[in-house]
Amino acid sequence: MSLKRTLIATLLLGTLTTFSTSFxxxxxxxxxxxxxxxxxxxxxxxxxxxxxxxxxxxxxRLVEFKPxxxxxxPALAESWEISADGTVYTFKLRKGVKFQTTKNFTPxxxxxxxxxxxxxxxxxxxxxxxxxxxxGAYEYFxxxxxxxxxxxxxxxxDLTVRFTLARPEAPMLANLAMDFASIxxxxxxxxxxxAGTPEVVDNDxxxxxxxxxxxxxxxxxxxxxxxPDYWEGKPKIDNLVYAITPDNAVRWQKLQAGECHLMPFPNxxxxxxxxxxxxxxxxxxxxxxxxxxxxxxxxxxxDDVRVRKALNMAINKPAIVEVVYQGAGKVAKNPxxxxxxxxxxxxxxxxxDVEGAKKLLAEAGVxxxxxxxxxxxxxxxxxxxxxxxxxxxxxDWKAIGVEAEIVTYEWAEYLERSKKGEHDTxxxxxxxDNGDPDNFLATLLGCDAVKDGxxxxxxxxxxxxxxxxxxxxxxxxxERAKLYQQAQEVFKKEAPWATIAHSVVHEVARKNVTGYKQxxxxxxxxxxxxxxx
Amino acid sequence: MLKFIFNKLLMLIPxxxxxxxxxxxxxRLLPGDPVTVLTGERGxxxxxxxxxxxxxxxxxxxxxxxxxxxxxxxxGDFGQSIATHKPVIDEFFSRLPATLELAFAAMLIAxxxxxxxxxxxxxxxxxxxxxxVMGVALTGYSMPIFWWGLLLIILFSTTLGWTPVSGRIxxxxxxxxxETNFMLxxxxxxxxxxxxxxxxxxxxxxAVVLSTIPMAVIARQTRSAMLEVLGEDYIxxxxxxxxxxxxxxxxxxxxxxxxxxxxxIGLQVGSLMAGAVLTETIFAWPGIGxxxxxAIARRDYPAVQGGLLFIAVAVMLVNxxxxxxxxxxxxxxxxxx
Numbered sequence: 001m002s003l004k005r006t007l008i009a010t011l012l013l014g015t016l017t018t019f020s021t022s023f024x025x026x027x028x029x030x031x032x033x034x035x036x037x038x039x040x041x042x043x044x045x046x047x048x049x050x051x052x053x054x055x056x057x058x059x060x061r062l063v064e065f066k067p068x069x070x071x072x073x074p075a076l077a078e079s080w081e082i083s084a085d086g087t088v089y090t091f092k093l094r095k096g097v098k099f100q101t102t103k104n105f106t107p108x109x110x111x112x113x114x115x116x117x118x119x120x121x122x123x124x125x126x127x128x129x130x131x132x133x134x135x136g137a138y139e140y141f142x143x144x145x146x147x148x149x150x151x152x153x154x155x156x157x158d159l160t161v162r163f164t165l166a167r168p169e170a171p172m173l174a175n176l177a178m179d180f181a182s183i184x185x186x187x188x189x190x191x192x193x194x195a196g197t198p199e200v201v202d203n204d205x206x207x208x209x210x211x212x213x214x215x216x217x218x219x220x221x222x223x224x225x226x227x228p229d230y231w232e233g234k235p236k237i238d239n240l241v242y243a244i245t246p247d248n249a250v251r252w253q254k255l256q257a258g259e260c261h262l263m264p265f266p267n268x269x270x271x272x273x274x275x276x277x278x279x280x281x282x283x284x285x286x287x288x289x290x291x292x293x294x295x296x297x298x299x300x301x302x303d304d305v306r307v308r309k310a311l312n313m314a315i316n317k318p319a320i321v322e323v324v325y326q327g328a329g330k331v332a333k334n335p336x337x338x339x340x341x342x343x344x345x346x347x348x349x350x351x352x353d354v355e356g357a358k359k360l361l362a363e364a365g366v367x368x369x370x371x372x373x374x375x376x377x378x379x380x381x382x383x384x385x386x387x388x389x390x391x392x393x394x395x396d397w398k399a400i401g402v403e404a405e406i407v408t409y410e411w412a413e414y415l416e417r418s419k420k421g422e423h424d425t426x427x428x429x430x431x432x433d434n435g436d437p438d439n440f441l442a443t444l445l446g447c448d449a450v451k452d453g454x455x456x457x458x459x460x461x462x463x464x465x466x467x468x469x470x471x472x473x474x475x476x477x478x479e480r481a482k483l484y485q486q487a488q489e490v491f492k493k494e495a496p497w498a499t500i501a502h503s504v505v506h507e508v509a510r511k512n513v514t515g516y517k518q519x520x521x522x523x524x525x526x527x528x529x530x531x532x533x
Numbered sequence: 534m535l536k537f538i539f540n541k542l543l544m545l546i547p548x549x550x551x552x553x554x555x556x557x558x559x560x561r562l563l564p565g566d567p568v569t570v571l572t573g574e575r576g577x578x579x580x581x582x583x584x585x586x587x588x589x590x591x592x593x594x595x596x597x598x599x600x601x602x603x604x605x606x607x608x609g610d611f612g613q614s615i616a617t618h619k620p621v622i623d624e625f626f627s628r629l630p631a632t633l634e635l636a637f638a639a640m641l642i643a644x645x646x647x648x649x650x651x652x653x654x655x656x657x658x659x660x661x662x663x664x665x666v667m668g669v670a671l672t673g674y675s676m677p678i679f680w681w682g683l684l685l686i687i688l689f690s691t692t693l694g695w696t697p698v699s700g701r702i703x704x705x706x707x708x709x710x711x712e713t714n715f716m717l718x719x720x721x722x723x724x725x726x727x728x729x730x731x732x733x734x735x736x737x738x739x740a741v742v743l744s745t746i747p748m749a750v751i752a753r754q755t756r757s758a759m760l761e762v763l764g765e766d767y768i769x770x771x772x773x774x775x776x777x778x779x780x781x782x783x784x785x786x787x788x789x790x791x792x793x794x795x796x797x798i799g800l801q802v803g804s805l806m807a808g809a810v811l812t813e814t815i816f817a818w819p820g821i822g823x824x825x826x827x828a829i830a831r832r833d834y835p836a837v838q839g840g841l842l843f844i845a846v847a848v849m850l851v852n853x854x855x856x857x858x859x860x861x862x863x864x865x866x867x868x869x870x
Binding site: 030250419453 | 563564565566569570571572573574575576577578579581585588613616617618619624627628631683686687690691694697698699700701703704705708710711714814815816817818819820823824830831832
């Protein structure tokens with residue numbers, strides 16, 4: 001090699017090394033996400049991926065769920081007071097909170113009451129100048145009954161806001177910790193409205209959260225950098241990258257190859273290999289969920305509680321947990337998970353008793369029952385394999401002389417047909433939104449939910465419904481818990497469902513990931529994450 | 534030639550109209566609707582559902598909806614995706630470069646390997662090279678893409694560590710603004726050392742997977758077209774004139790066999806699109822195949838309609854190109870003889 005060539009090669013090598021060191025100095029955390037966000041304004045959407053990518057990364061809320069818990073902690077609000085009748089909430093806001101600076105916007109002021117008023121009134125007031133921007137349908141806001149519940153959101157002074165409710169609503173604070181309640185910048189919104197491009201607010205987000213959006217390449221990646229002036233202190237990682245990887249087998253391969261640091265929703269069958277891999281840590285947490293099996297109580301013979309009880313008694317639930325959840329679940333006896341306050345541990349589950357089931361069926365005068373079991377076509381944390389579960393129930397029922405045909409449809413069709421009540425029995429489930437028992441008991445089993453189609457047992461029991469409705473109006477958690485415990489007894493006695501399992505939710509991280517806590521709501525929050533050297 | 538192209542273009546219009554109607558009806562014939570999918574396990578009250586359906590214009594009679602749809606298309610408005618609230622045309626064209634890049638690379642591999650393999654098999658008919666090529670082609674053709682993709686990932690990415698598992702570039706090392714969404718071009722223009730190499734590196738495995746079926750088809754068709762041509766009188770004449778075997782095969786035989794091969798290559802564009810759906814899902818490739826699948830699952834009517842229409846136009850244009858190429862290779866086609 002000539003001297004000239006050697007010199008050039010050395011120079012090139014030198015440049016390359018400098019180049020890679022300059023990157024190595026930056027800590028980049030790569031998350032292999034399961035999908036793409038629908039957008040970057042969490043007020044519009046209802047999917048978890050959007051909440052992770054927008055709500056949890058870019059924005060904050062007045063109150064937030066404590067990391068890894070379902071309880072509430074102060075966030076953009078430092079403190080709050082609730083009036084004696086439970087209808088007026090007054091929030092004292094945090095001082096000195098900075099919004100992110102982006103290429104479209106440089107904030108001139110700190111976060112204040114105007115931002116809170118803007119963020120809620122945009123969703124609440126149909127004549128608000130921003131209400132229709134980006135064709136906004138505020139689905140979660142509506143689903144949580146906010147339009148009926150919120151009378152007004154007003155600024156008292158720069159650092160005080162007042163929410164007035166139409167009726168007392170015990171889960172209100174928990175609702176405010178949800179992603180639809182994220183706080184956007186009113187100053188940015190005004191600037192964009194003046195510029196004639198209001199939709200930019202939703203596409204190029206500006207929040208107070210731990211990360212600010214740098215780039216999004218659809219279905220490929222999202223890139224964020226740490227918000228340098230974040231009010232809880234700058235995150236320890238410099239860049240956060242979402243490598244969008246929908247297939248769970250590929251996510252696992254990427255994690256092993258070091259192409260990402262953390263993956264959600266592993267394939268249950270891979271868990272053993274993941275645990276054995278010395279480079280990995282398998283994180284697990286009891287999910288805030290329930291996988292259930294609902295009887296269509298408006299169809300014969302499922303309108304007879306004895307039939308429902310008998311069918312429940314024939315199901316071998318521990319075997320299902322073993323096979324379908326690969327042991328990563330808990331047999332469920334109540335419709336709410338045991339980690340939730342108000343859980344009634346005194347409730348006795350229906351025993352697994354084949355002979356007893358036969359006897360009870362005979363007592364109800366049911367012979368040679370032919371029915372169907374609807375199995376969901378999708379994998380969910382609360383039910384990783386509905387088809388397998390249906391097959392096991394089918395086999396269990398055969399032992400008591402019940403013939404069941406397994407029916408499945410593509411997801412949209414499944415939802416549509418089951419809402420119309422075409423099923424005899426069906427597998428379904430739920431993951432909680434806000435950690436409040438009302439979010440399970442009223443949403444899935446209340447009389448109003450029959451109309452909405454989320455009560456797929458079509459079960460409207462006045463005793464149960466009165467307890468749940470009353471509990472929502474009380475402010476004392478102890479008193480509410482008592483009512484919910486009674487409601488669970490009624491539920492067990494009436495058996496509109498077979499409660500199958502509460503699943504354990506897994507995530508897998510590389511060994512050097514620290515500071516990450518799993519969220520019971522299935523969210524992915526990276527503000528405290530770090531990478532050990 | 535221009536008249537030939539013009540006539541072909543004219544014939545596209547009724548086809549396109551048919552496609553808009555087919556796409557429009559196809560998504561609506563599927564049970565379920567966007568609002569049901571959007572609300573999922575939660576459900577939605579009858580009133581709220583009606584309100585949302587009205588907001589989306591889905592409360593109108595079908596014929597009215599179709600009328601609006603056509604009218605909007607004529608003014609260049611392909612509607613907004615229900616899932617993302619963004620114009621369908623933006624959603625589609627921001628993902629198209631990824632699919633084109635992948636499909637082009639796959640087609641390149643398929644042609645560069647498939648055509649020579651077919652020629653060799655034809656020349657060595659009945660001998661071992663023929664058996665090897667046809668055996669490999671048959672295996673490739675029958676391979677389930679999803680399984681094949683995962684197998685290659687496990688072998689080349691996880692076990693041997695030669696290729697990345699998925700994605701389009703090393704996200705930890707490189708970052709630059711996407712200008713064209715053709716990652717090869719963007720990486721080249723970024724000037725970052727190693728970025729272009731990283732993109733090529735990421736492209737190899739998905740392109741190989743996507744090329745498998747077209748390659749097998751092209752190899753088989755080249756072989757049979759060559760065999761047919763090699764039996765013709767003019768080939769015997771060419772040999773009799775004392776031309777070298779290379780000249781006979783490459784000039785006389787191949788040029789005539791090419792007509793069939795070009796047709797097959799043209800037809801493979803459709804199957805590439807179908808293969809892209811799976812390949813893109815395995816390799817987390819942000820193209821239109823994956824996007825369409827998600828749009829169908831979400832009952833995102835405008836996105837599915839727009840996507841199908843654009844894809845159909847693309848396939849038709851490629852077929853037009855093939856027709857034009859025919860005319861160029863074989864003047865008898867052009868003159869309608």
